[in-house]
Amino acid sequence: MSINRIEDYLSASAQKFGSKVALVAGGRRLTFAELDRLSDRVAAVLVGGGVGRGDRVLIFMDNCWEAVVSIFAVLKAGAAFSPVNPSTKADKLAYIAGNCRAAAIVTQGRLKGVTAEAAAACESVRLTMIANAGKDGVAHGAVSFEAACETPVARPPRTGINLDLAMLIYTSGSTGFPKGVMMTHQNVDAAATSITTYVGNTPDDVILAVSPISFDYGLYQVLMSVKVGATLVLEKSFAFPQAILNRIAQEKVTGFPLVPTMAALLLQMKDLRPGQYPTLRYITNTAAALPPAHIARLQELFPTTTVFSMYGLTECKRCTYLPPEQLKTRPGSVGIAIPGTEAFVVDDDGLALPFGATGELVIRGPHVMKGYWENPEATAKALRPGPLPQEMVLYTGDLFRTDEEGFLYFLGRKDDIIKTRGEKVSPKEVENVLYSLAGVREAAVVGVPDPVLGLAIKAVIALETFSTLSAADVIRHCAKHLEDFMVPKHVEIRDQLPKSENGKIARRQIEAEALETAQ
Amino acid sequence: MSAQFSTKHVSTKVREFIKDNFMFRDDRADLADGESLLDAGLIDSTGILELVAFIETEFSIQMADTDIVPENLDSVETIVRYVDGKLEAAA
Numbered sequence: 067m068s069i070n071r072i073e074d075y076l077s078a079s080a081q082k083f084g085s086k087v088a089l090v091a092g093g094r095r096l097t098f099a100e101l102d103r104l105s106d107r108v109a110a111v112l113v114g115g116g117v118g119r120g121d122r123v124l125i126f127m128d129n130c131w132e133a134v135v136s137i138f139a140v141l142k143a144g145a146a147f148s149p150v151n152p153s154t155k156a157d158k159l160a161y162i163a164g165n166c167r168a169a170a171i172v173t174q175g176r177l178k179g180v181t182a183e184a185a186a187a188c189e190s191v192r193l194t195m196i197a198n199a200g201k202d203g204v205a206h207g208a209v210s211f212e213a214a215c216e217t218p219v220a221r222p223p224r225t226g227i228n229l230d231l232a233m234l235i236y237t238s239g240s241t242g243f244p245k246g247v248m249m250t251h252q253n254v255d256a257a258a259t260s261i262t263t264y265v266g267n268t269p270d271d272v273i274l275a276v277s278p279i280s281f282d283y284g285l286y287q288v289l290m291s292v293k294v295g296a297t298l299v300l301e302k303s304f305a306f307p308q309a310i311l312n313r314i315a316q317e318k319v320t321g322f323p324l325v326p327t328m329a330a331l332l333l334q335m336k337d338l339r340p341g342q343y344p345t346l347r348y349i350t351n352t353a354a355a356l357p358p359a360h361i362a363r364l365q366e367l368f369p370t371t372t373v374f375s376m377y378g379l380t381e382c383k384r385c386t387y388l389p390p391e392q393l394k395t396r397p398g399s400v401g402i403a404i405p406g407t408e409a410f411v412v413d414d415d416g417l418a419l420p421f422g423a424t425g426e427l428v429i430r431g432p433h434v435m436k437g438y439w440e441n442p443e444a445t446a447k448a449l450r451p452g453p454l455p456q457e458m459v460l461y462t463g464d465l466f467r468t469d470e471e472g473f474l475y476f477l478g479r480k481d482d483i484i485k486t487r488g489e490k491v492s493p494k495e496v497e498n499v500l501y502s503l504a505g506v507r508e509a510a511v512v513g514v515p516d517p518v519l520g521l522a523i524k525a526v527i528a529l530e531t532f533s534t535l536s537a538a539d540v541i542r543h544c545a546k547h548l549e550d551f552m553v554p555k556h557v558e559i560r561d562q563l564p565k566s567e568n569g570k571i572a573r574r575q576i577e578a579e580a581l582e583t584a585q
Numbered sequence: 586m587s588a589q590f591s592t593k594h595v596s597t598k599v600r601e602f603i604k605d606n607f608m609f610r611d612d613r614a615d616l617a618d619g620e621s622l623l624d625a626g627l628i629d630s631t632g633i634l635e636l637v638a639f640i641e642t643e644f645s646i647q648m649a650d651t652d653i654v655p656e657n658l659d660s661v662e663t664i665v666r667y668v669d670g671k672l673e674a675a676a
Contacts, residue, residue: 153626176624303623305630309654331630337650531638562631 070228071251073141075258075293076102083269083295090317091131091300098295101135106221108139108195111214112170115193119144119225121169122234126150126159126177129279129302132197132211134288136172137279141232144225145169148234148246151280151567152177158244159184162236163191166246166439172211175200228252234439235282237380238566246439247380256432257383258290260404264387265321265348265374271296272345273321274314276304276328281568282380283352287323296321304569307331311343318345322371325353327569329360330507332367334530340367350374352384353570355476355494357501358397365393375400377476381448382434382460385409385427386474398498399473407431409474411466416450424467426480429460465492482573484513486521489551493573496544496552500525503543505533508563512577514556525554526576528562535559590644590672596665602639603661607632618662623655633658640664646671 079088080102088098096104117123123140125147127133133149140147150162152174163171163184170193173181178196182205185191196204197211204210228251236244267273273291275298277284291298299317304310307328314322324332329351332338349364349371356364356375364373373393377400378384386409388401403409408430411419419425430452437445452459465477477483477492484491493511500509508528513521525544529535537557544553558580564572603616607627622628628636636658637648646668657667 176626303629305623305628305633306654306658307630308650312654327630331634335650531634561635565631 071141071224071226071230072232072254072289073105073138075289076105076138079292079295086269086295087297088292089131089134089298089300091129091134091298092302094131096131096134098292101138101292104135104215105138105142107217107219108135108211108214109142110219110222111209111217112139112143112145112193112195113222114219115170115195115209117143117145117169117193120230121145122148122166122231123170123172124148124150124159124163124168125279126152126154126171126173126181127197127279128152128174128176129275129284129300130174130197131300132174133172133279134298134300135215136195136211137285137288138292140172142221144222144230146231146233148236149278149280149285150236151278153567154180156180156183160187162244162246163188165236165244166234169193170195172197174198178205178208226251228255231436233285235280235285235380245441245444248436248439249383250436253383253433253435254289256406257404258286258293260406260433261286261384262290262294263405264389265350267291267294267296267321269295271320271347272299272317273297273323274299274301274310274317274319275323276301276310277323277325278568281353282378282383283323283325283568286383304328304331307335311338314343314346319343320345320347321350322346322348323350323352325569326351326356326360327508327565327571329356329364333360333363334507338367340369343368344370346371348372348374350376352376352378353568355398355400355498357498359498359502361393361397377401377474379460379462379464380435381462382407382429382431384433385429385462388473392473396469396473399469399475401473403429403431404433407433411468411474419468421468421470421472424465424477427462427464427466427474429462430457434458434460484511484521484523486513486516486519486523487551489549491523491552496523496525496548496554499544499547500527500540502547503535503540505530505535506540507533508571510563510571510573510576511554512573512580514580516555519555522555523552524556524558524580526558526560526563526580528560590668592665592669595644595668595672596661598643599661599664599668602636602643603627606635606639616661619660621655621659623659636664640668644668644672646675 080098084099089096167190172195175198194208232251234246275287279285372390375388377386386401411425449458496511497509507530514524516522540557
């Protein structure tokens with residue numbers, strides 16, 4: 067059987083591992099064969115409902131087994147899926163549906179009101195499919211997901227090739243309007259192959275996914291586990307870290323992808339002892355750099371677990387990973403280009419710089435997006451001609467430096483660098499120092515206008531419960547570890563810092579708030 | 586059961602806290618006692634931290650990590666049951 071499009075991962079795994087548990091979610095266990103059959107049926111119903119080759123279908127659901135079935139169903143229908151965060155409100159959902167002229171929305175009972183509102187505002191949407199509609203049932207004109215699963219129809223005939231779009235992932239930028247990152251089956255396969263290679267995934271893995279599937283990090287756990295024939299344990303939220311740890315023990319989870327805000331919550335737990343979760347073969351981190359202090363504490367708590375520090379952006383899924391043996395000597399690095407790709411640092415004219423320099427990170431590889439959906443202006447900023455004709459490379463907009471051996475260090479968004487006293491300050495560098503101070507749970511560093519300095523450094527922090535740190539303590543600590551122009555002039559202590567949907571600290575929002583109070 | 590913290594008092598305080606901190610949307614109908622806070626999209630990890638801090642401070646209870654699970658905290662009903670249980674054990 068040829069593995070060409072992403073739905074072929076499921077067909078191949080169903081053939082090889084049919085009766086093996088593919089998915090554990092919400093108390094339900096589904097084998098590869100069941101996942102395959104259910105997605106065949108839902109695909110046929112989608113096609114019957116008017117979804118055609120190349121159409122876009124929004125999947126607007128919590129992390130649930132129905133969402134996993136839907137992903138493969140949409141692909142089998144020859145269409146592209148766009149996973150939307152389940153906390154999205156009607157106007158943004160309508161924006162996304164309208165932006166990509168979605169043909170259909172697959173959702174769940176809890177969200178049917180929001181979906182109906184958005185679909186009403188979007189004339190392209192000709193089909194709404196609802197799972198767990200509740201006692202009121204499916205609204206007139208909508209289709210029941212459960213009924214689709216019961217319909218004994220064959221999988222629709224294959225219509226697409228691997229150059230077709232597999233998915234659109236909407237990502238927010240500085241303009242406020244999200245942009246749809248276009249990924250073909252080829253792009254996705256390249257990224258999934260590279261990642262499963264360096265992580266060393268095998269069918270024996272049991273992977274826990276708690277990040278939302280609307281975030282490529284969470285989404286790819288689904289795709290990669292099916293690709294490799296591993297079992298996926300799908301959870302909805304990290305609101306209860308202890309419950310997730312209990313699940314890790316119960317299902318003998320081997321792989322735990324997390325983000326820094328999750329690590330911070332884990333490290334805050336009072337009763338966590340080293341070695342309690344010996345089945346964990348690996349932990350991965352991305353979305354933001356893990357402060358070296360937190361990496362060290364994680365390794366203490368999970369002594370038999372390999373930690374992978376990684377960096378990526380939605381526009382190419384993932385850029386770099388640090389080979390774990392390098393954590394001892396360079397814990398602050400995010401490593402090297404993922405297998406089969408290139409990552410290099412360029413100057414302001416786009417010329418590659420030698421090792422040891424600082425510049426913008428550029429990515430070259432088969433995982434680079436095709437562009438932003440119907441947004442040539444934004445696409446032209448991100449994708450520029452590569453060395454071969456018609457080839458495009460990705461300008462990340464991130465500032466990096468390399469050390470003498472070529473390992474990469476993330477310094478910050480090009481636009482995040484703060485100029486103070488004529489010096490460039492990387493907020494991340496200051497944040498790392500803040501995180502090394504016991505009692506600091508979350509930190510964000512922004513620039514605020516200052517009559518003398520131009521911009522002054524402000525640290526906004528959230529303390530660990532019952533910590534009694536004062537602003538003076540924080541400044542004193544920074545002064546011990548940073549050049550004087552990097553030491554925050556202002557410190558604000560809050561209960562918590564605002565987060566984006568993906569759990570990242572919303573630095574832009576903090577920056578905006580800081581500007582307002584300064585005025 | 587402590588007279589100061591009757592079940593009714595616990596229930597009132599808990600409902601008040603949830604209403605004041607998590608129920609931002611005006612179109613939201615009142616929260617049912619057995620309704621899951623997670624499923625309703627009302628609570629996330631920072632919300633849980635706040636809820637734990639509230640319970641510990643308001644009722645003078647110490648919560649162990651293993652207590653911070655949906656079985657104890659995911660609905661008004663389970664929170665009240667948990668707090669009552671801890672208060673009885675302490676009395």
